[in-house]
Amino acid sequence: MAGLLIINALIVPMSETRQWFEGAVRVRDAVISEVYEGRCDELAPDETVIDARGCVLMPGLINAHTHLYQTLLRAVWEDLELMPWLKRIYGCARVLTPEHFYAGSLLGCAEAIRSGVTTVCEHHFLNPSAECAIETVRAMEQSGLRAVFARTVMDTGEIVPDCAKEKPEQAFRLIEDLLGRYRNRGIRFMTGPNTPPINTSPDLLRELRRFADAHSLGISAHVAESRSVVEAVERDHGQSGVVQFLQQFAIPGKNSIFAHSVHVSKDEIGILAATGTSVSHNPVSNMMLGDGVAPVVEMLRGGVNVGLGTDGAASNHSQDLFDTMKAASLLQKVHHRDAGVIKPFDVLRMATIGGARALGVDSLCGTIEAGKRADLILVNMGAVHNQPLNDVFSQIVHCAKASDVQTVIVEGEILMRDRRLTRLDEKRIIADAQVAHRDLMHRLSALAY
Ligand SMILES: [Zn+2]
Structure with a gap:
């Protein structure tokens, strides 16, 4: 699996200590291989670079x-x-x-x-x-x-x-x-x-x-x-x-x-x-x-x-x-x-x-640490309701919205990039759900409670 390098991010690792810092995260074979504080300019061959400027990078x-x-x-x-x-x-x-x-x-x-x-x-x-x-x-x-x-x-x-x-x-x-x-x-x-x-x-x-x-x-x-x-x-x-x-x-x-x-x-x-x-x-x-x-x-x-x-x-x-x-x-x-x-x-x-x-998966995910699987999200903090940035933790909990999530990565695979699903066909899923919903409502209407 090719690697990923996420640069210029505001990293919120969610480890024991309450910290955030500017840095980069490298993903190799679905695993977080390195977490850098500050700039990281060394690009490895076959690596996809995501410029996360303006975004918080946090565990999914x-x-x-x-x-x-x-x-x-x-x-x-x-x-x-x-x-x-x-x-x-x-x-x-x-x-x-x-x-x-x-x-x-x-x-x-x-x-x-x-x-x-x-x-x-x-x-x-x-x-x-x-x-x-x-x-x-x-x-x-x-x-x-x-x-x-x-x-x-x-x-x-x-x-x-x-x-x-x-x-x-x-x-x-x-x-x-x-x-x-x-x-x-x-x-x-x-x-x-x-x-x-x-x-x-x-x-x-x-x-x-x-x-x-x-x-x-x-x-x-x-x-x-x-x-x-x-x-x-x-x-x-x-x-x-x-x-x-x-x-x-x-x-x-x-x-x-x-x-x-x-x-x-x-x-x-x-x-x-x-x-x-x-x-x-x-x-x-x-x-x-x-x-x-x-x-x-x-x-x-x-x-x-x-x-x-x-x-x-x-x-x-x-x-x-x-x-x-x-x-x-x-x-x-x-x-x-x-x-x-x-x-x-x-x-x-x-x-x-x-x-x-x-859920017994804390050895795999839940924090950003080298050695864990790459389950990561980028949250855009540039929207009007997130600005200006003072306390990152409070603003993720109290200001940010689901629609601010830009990119979602699971096991090193990008499942959503710039708000577009990469693996799932969203239009088809909605259309199929509407068909299933009509059928279910019709069947439910015959039930008495
Ligand atoms: Zn329940």
Whole structure:
């Protein structure tokens, strides 16, 4: 693979120290080979040069939790709380086809790339047929994004249609089939219970931990998203919190990521920290569904690793992590009535290395360091809303927009250059998504809720 040299950049490496500097980055065979402070004029043969004047060069953003097919369901069910909203989301399984998953996922991936995302964790929870997962993975692979695919399982629950419920052994066979097809092609897999306890039985939780360990898979789960989920665990299992409930099945752990974790107690934050469990904070989705405010400051202070996620477009309306970063910052400030309670640098760490750690890819990406894979973005800071430049971290979090992302590089491959996608055919993806959307809406109109 030919090399890349990115010169004249304002480099924001997102390593432990809060720093930025003018410099250059050299990429060789998909790896960051050198990071230079100041000028670098030595050009190697076969090297593509990108002049990044006016741009911040930073690690690509990591979306630690989303549901890509939901891009077809943007703004369909509005103004609903979690449970009635979930009833509709799960009900979709009765009409969703593999073609919907493929078209929606590709549209979501295109949006992610245009928003400066380089790694996506797809928490996949609707499996009316094996092909739904296969087609989602196929779309992710085609996009060139670094892909983490969490193929989760539901086996119970009043609001889950029968076609989306699986017996553990049947689900595990299908996951093994996915691993056989894709594991050696650069995609990282996880499994997990979808939303315990409302759609997973204690037996399934026990089996899932065993299965995950046997295949060295991480676990992804929706945890304590709303008060109603905590009430269900109190009523049906006599436990005071979801994390506490999950602990008896050893679901918390170093390779586990708990999406949301809005309603967790101080003791449960202690369990998350002690077990090395990561959290994906999804503030826009939490606000949209009226879930509440996750104790992010308390989790960070307590030593919990936190990444950021958009969640699906049915409860966020976008795959935009710039929006999510700003929401994460402002929500904690207003919640604590303390303007200094969370720093932009901490928010940016969550969106980069925090997410990478949560997904077990921090040895590959999440910071700009020699030896890491080249997952990089260039953000144009020259637009009126970004000028003049004072505090780079604050301005990336509070001023910059997804549309300021100029160039996106994953594994050394340029996926977007000067706002033009290089691998994906954007017009075709939009046209195909519109066809899939019309078909899905027609099928949904026949369903009663
Ligand atoms: Zn979710």
